[in-house]
Amino acid sequence: MIRPVAGARFAPGDAVRVRDMDKEGHVRTPDYTKGKPGRIAEILGGFPNPERLAYGGDGLPERPLYKVGFRQADLWHGYGGSPADVLFIDLYEHWLEPREHGGEEKRT
């Protein structure tokens, strides 16, 4: 953890899915992750919300930020590298939802 955070909803190892929201503005969630299954790798801490910070707001309350890991094969159809290849990205909590069944996460 890089910064302190209170009340983080997810813990390392949790199965999550990136919310597939169509939101305008200074969104730090790239389209290629939207709707994709991943796992929490690390709680990075509480950070100001860039979606408000970018427009003159203070970005408060801070949002929990997570490092989320994905299997490359879950991100890209027909991924050509090793099945063990992964991608990590830092996502804010309001872009994540719990993934109960984990069925779509490919096995390696």
Place this chain on the structure above:
Amino acid sequence: MSENGHDHPHEEPQHERSPWAARIRAIEELLEERGVFTKEEVEAQVEYMEARTYENGARIVARAWVDPAFKERLLSDTKAAAAELGVDASGTIEFATIENTDEVHNVIVCTLCSCYPRAILGRPPDWYKSFAYRSRVVVEPREVLREFGLVVPENKRVAVHDSSADLRYLVLPQRPEGTEGMGEEELAALVTRDSLIGTDVPHSTREASRV
């Protein structure tokens, strides 16, 4: 009024100013006029940035290679570890260091813009900001690395790190074999800029690495 709409002249030759540069300059002047910042502050920031180069990262890596306790501190608190070597990365941006191992090779990108650990490494290379690198390295990292001259064995995992938020990442490359007798300064000279991003790895002689 002069052509730039102000009473003070500009020193830059006109032929070097692209439309983008002219636009930035115009915005800068407006912000100066309105007291958001002063010209001196802009110049101080330029100097601050120009004083930073990847050599800071090379020194940090070399120290981590020779001092396991420093390496632990670097991996757990990059900002504090950088400060130990006189690299001031204080500020609102956080930093993290990702370690290459026998099992995983790491490579950094910012797909949304061009986030880079500037407070430590200075300005990013132009290719790092290119649309081609940003869009391709997440989709086909092994091909992109191969184009950089780096072939990652199939049995080694490739981990791409998209720095999409308030953290900036450095790669801690593996110490090359055959460098056992080398001192810290000699080791630092082996660390290339690109090896701190993950598109290169250091070799036991600088000549074998790409600069």
